[in-house]
Amino acid sequence: MNSSDDAKTAFAKRLNDALTEKGYPQRGSAQRLKREAGFDISDRAINKWLKAETLPDHHNIELLAKFLGVNFNWLAAGQGEKTFKPSRDDLMQKIRDIENQDKGTDYPTPEGTTAVRMTSQSSMVPILSWVAAGSWSNVEAVTFEDAIGQAPRPANLSKFGFALRVQGQSMLPEFKPSEIIYVEPQTGFLALKDSDLVIVQCNDDKEATFKQLVLGETSDDMYLRPLNPNWPEQRMMPMGECNLVGKVVGKYVEY
Numbered sequence: 001m002n003s004s005d006d007a008k009t010a011f012a013k014r015l016n017d018a019l020t021e022k023g024y025p026q027r028g029s030a031q032r033l034k035r036e037a038g039f040d041i042s043d044r045a046i047n048k049w050l051k052a053e054t055l056p057d058h059h060n061i062e063l064l065a066k067f068l069g070v071n072f073n074w075l076a077a078g079q080g081e082k083t084f085k086p087s088r089d090d091l092m093q094k095i096r097d098i099e100n101q102d103k104g105t106d107y108p109t110p111e112g113t114t115a116v117r118m119t120s121q122s123s124m125v126p127i128l129s130w131v132a133a134g135s136w137s138n139v140e141a142v143t144f145e146d147a148i149g150q151a152p153r154p155a156n157l158s159k160f161g162f163a164l165r166v167q168g169q170s171m172l173p174e175f176k177p178s179e180i181i182y183v184e185p186q187t188g189f190l191a192l193k194d195s196d197l198v199i200v201q202c203n204d205d206k207e208a209t210f211k212q213l214v215l216g217e218t219s220d221d222m223y224l225r226p227l228n229p230n231w232p233e234q235r236m237m238p239m240g241e242c243n244l245v246g247k248v249v250g251k252y253v254e255y
Contacts, residue, residue: 005052012052014075018068018082019050023243039063124150127163127180133208133245134201151180151252158186163252164199164210170226171210179253181210185246197248200224208245211236 024032033039033046039060048054056064058076065072073079126147151163166179175181183199192198194215201208211224224236 008052008055010078011055011076012050014078015049015064018064018070018075022068033064033067123153125153125157125161125163125182127151127165130164130167130207130209133162133164133183133199134206151182154182154250154252156249157182157184160186161246161249164208166210166251170228170231172228174227175210175251179251181248182250182252183246184249187244187247189244192244192247198224199245199248200242201245202242210248 019033039046041060045054049056061076062072065075068075070082071080074082127149129148147162149165153161161182161184163180163182166175166177166181169177181197192213192215194213196213197210198213199208199210209224212227214223214225216222224242225234226236
């Protein structure tokens with residue numbers, strides 16, 4: 001194997017690893033990349049990158065790095081850190097900047113978010129299954145067709161919001177099983193605060209999960225915990241291994 005083949009193989013491994021972390025399956029990645037990252041080339045050309053047959057040009061590597069959220073130099077040549085780790089001061093400043101923005105009827109859309117089409121004028125919100133919520137975090141669109149029910153729309157929920165029905169007892173006593181919670185997916189990671197309630201999809205789990213976010217001194221210290229003080233596992237799943245589905249902004253109780 002010559003140096004050119006070595007470079008193709010190493011690049012393909014980095015690209016496939018980054019795709020796996022983003023939640024892309026091994027099969028069908030080329031079609032999804034073309035559709036979601038905006039490549040103006042054929043699926044066959046993208047497959048050649050994934051199979052170490054060719055290398056993309058500088059422009060396409062830039063597109064890939066931006067879409068996957070990795071450093072250009074790491075993706076192109078394996079140099080430097082895979083991703084930047086902002087300091088706590090950087091994170092707090094970005095949070096303050098977001099908080100100081102004018103607040104409209106919709107939440108700001110985080111970079112890389114694919115908007116889910118909902119009925120913006122409806123007075124009702126779709127109640128999704130936990131599997132459907134987990135799929136949303138992998139950029140699979142959910143609509144009223146995926147709903148298992150409907151709930152009244154609260155004033156503080158954007159047109160892309162949805163509802164979930166609480167399952168299990170890990171969030172007692174504040175959230176009881178079968179109660180309905182409202183989820184705002186148009187909330188980015190940097191807008192989250194300590195003790196926020198979040199919906200996340202972690203590792204290879206098909207279902208999303210509902211927990212409270214705990215922020216430490218650095219971005220590496222974040223973790224999730226249940227509200228139930230009697231729950232056996234009080235420190236759960238590092239946030240770095242999870243995809244943010246949305247922030248819980250309220251609940252609706254049926255009697």
